[in-house]
Amino acid sequence: MARADALEKLRETLINRRRALVRSATGELNQLQGRSAKTGDLLDAVAESLQSELNSQLLEAESRELTAIDDALERLDQGEFGKCEACDRAIPLTRLRAVPYAKECIECHRASVKRRSHPAATINRVFDSYQRAQ
Template sequence: MRQEELENFKKVLLQKRQAILDNNLEHCKSMENIRGLSFDEADHVAMHMKNTLDSSIFTNHNTELEYIDSALTKIEQDTYGVCEMCDEPIAKERLKAKPHAKYCIVCREIVEKNSKD
């Protein structure tokens, strides 16, 4: 992969990383603002549902951050864009769609199939 392409992927990854961190920070600020307010029972139920959803999103964000950090490390180590399963290059189209992809499309399908079984 050319250096210019790597720099573009690095830029996209850093932007995605910052967007997730900003979103998580806003969520934390929102939660801090809610603390100390008094709620009725319906509000508590609604907040519980929102917290459950937010927790799931936060977990997904953390996983995505790990993948992004891993991809950034791979760029620095000159191993970016190589499938972790078959060691073949990951298609640039796939990396454009998901710049933190760990697997080529064929291996990703295998991983997904195995996780369902």
């Protein structure tokens, strides 16, 4: 399959992933909003607040990933998708299939992770665990 076709197929992957993220984020948001009305003993309250903390962290990671996906879809429309932002070389399809919203080839990505321990690390962890769940 030509690279252009393979890239276009990834659009579908991105859109499906986006849909799943929005669905799950909506669920967490509802849980966060629904919790305050309940009353219970101290342990319940602690458990609830821990759960809320987890939910809001998850929500944060999900919203970062959503941004990355929207970004990737925009690059697809502009014909910029699949090109490393740092070195301008084509990002290998194997990497794009693993991380469809990758902006950098693996070499540049590793270099940038070293430079700054950055939020993409969280996104990649979320995405990895998502892929393992498939």
